[in-house]
Amino acid sequence: MDDALFGPPTVPVAPGAVHLPGWLTPDTQADLVRRCREWASGPAGTRRHPMPRGGVMSVSMTSLGWQWAPYSYSRTLPDGTPVQPFPDLLGDLARRAVEAAYEAPYEGDPYDVALVNFYDADARMGMHQDRDERSPAPVVSLSLGDSCVFRFGNTETRTRPYTDVELRSGDLFVFGGPSRLAYHGVPRTRPGTADPALGLNGRLNITIRASGLRD
Numbered sequence: 001m002d003d004a005l006f007g008p009p010t011v012p013v014a015p016g017a018v019h020l021p022g023w024l025t026p027d028t029q030a031d032l033v034r035r036c037r038e039w040a041s042g043p044a045g046t047r048r049h050p051m052p053r054g055g056v057m058s059v060s061m062t063s064l065g066w067q068w069a070p071y072s073y074s075r076t077l078p079d080g081t082p083v084q085p086f087p088d089l090l091g092d093l094a095r096r097a098v099e100a101a102y103e104a105p106y107e108g109d110p111y112d113v114a115l116v117n118f119y120d121a122d123a124r125m126g127m128h129q130d131r132d133e134r135s136p137a138p139v140v141s142l143s144l145g146d147s148c149v150f151r152f153g154n155t156e157t158r159t160r161p162y163t164d165v166e167l168r169s170g171d172l173f174v175f176g177g178p179s180r181l182a183y184h185g186v187p188r189t190r191p192g193t194a195d196p197a198l199g200l201n202g203r204l205n206i207t208i209r210a211s212g213l214r215d
Contacts, residue, residue: 010101013152013163016138016177018101023172026197029144033200035087036116036144039064042084044077046118058123064090065113066211071132073113073213090114094140094208101138101174109135109210119148119203125186127151127158135212138176142208143167145200147190153183169194 011019024032039062040046046062049069065086066073076082094111113133117125130139150173153162162183167173175182189203 016179135210137210
């Protein structure tokens with residue numbers, strides 16, 4: 001994972017929210033796609049979570065470190081299957097991502113949970129807050145495959161004001177500080193925009209967080 005880029009220009013989106021286009025090299029992207037496939041085929045697999053008010057998420061998700069389900073964390077799936085371990089390489093990548101975004105050493109809580117989200121052509125993610133963690137550490141988001149429209153809003157409401165950002169394969173998005181609890185979502189993807197060399201039909205998003213939780 002040493003070929004992550006650390007030179008692209010940062011694009012401020014909101015206080016504490018930074019977009020770094022093209023942060024990952026093609027080789028790193030290909031390696032992460034391969035690893036995502038391995039994680040998705042692991043004992044805990046991938047799943048589309050049912051929502052408390054009915055319906056099922058259109059995004060398929062694999063949890064690492066802690067199992068996330070709306071709206072809580074646990075160490076096991078409902079059937080008792082243990083969650084796959086959180087990979088050290090993602091923790092290291094998250095730390096370096098925050099340092100690149102903020103141009104300062106990272107001294108916060110250790111990253112210990114990752115959600116690997118797969119979007120097919122019809123998948124969406126509604127506006128929501130990442131508020132199930134006890135740690136205020138910034139959220140790190142990595143994009144692979146098809147581009148998407150990433151809607152980044154405010155901390156008070158799911159509605160305007162918000163900013164639509166196009167996230168392409170290899171892009172990094174970090175949000176913390178005043179924007180840590182901002183509403184955000186993916187209203188649409190752009191099918192067929194991935195580099196064919198990546199061998200990915202759809203979009204993968206790796207979201208890395210520090211839970212602040214204890215067993």
